[in-house]
Amino acid sequence: MTKTRFDLEEAIMHCWATVDDLDLLAENMLAKGDVDAELLAYTLIGLRQLHHMRVEKVFDIFSDLIKAGTIA
Numbered sequence: 001m002t003k004t005r006f007d008l009e010e011a012i013m014h015c016w017a018t019v020d021d022l023d024l025l026a027e028n029m030l031a032k033g034d035v036d037a038e039l040l041a042y043t044l045i046g047l048r049q050l051h052h053m054r055v056e057k058v059f060d061i062f063s064d065l066i067k068a069g070t071i072a
Contacts (some may be wrong), residue, residue, distance in 0.1 A: 003065060014057075015054045017054070021050070025047070
């Protein structure tokens with residue numbers, strides 16, 4: 001499927017989901033008051049990986065659009 005600039009825009013907007021994920025994590029941890037360091041560490045590692053994949057998708061779409069001459 002050919003990607004468009006709208007696919008790029010959507011992928012960029014999905015990167016902002018990481019902020020929402022971190023906000024939810026902080027809210028949850030503060031509400032509990034009892035922070036499990038191991039759970040927090042694994043959760044942050046998972047969020048880091050998800051963000052990395054989101055940014056890779058943005059870069060891949062951007063690269064495809066440049067190769068196709070859709071954007072300069």
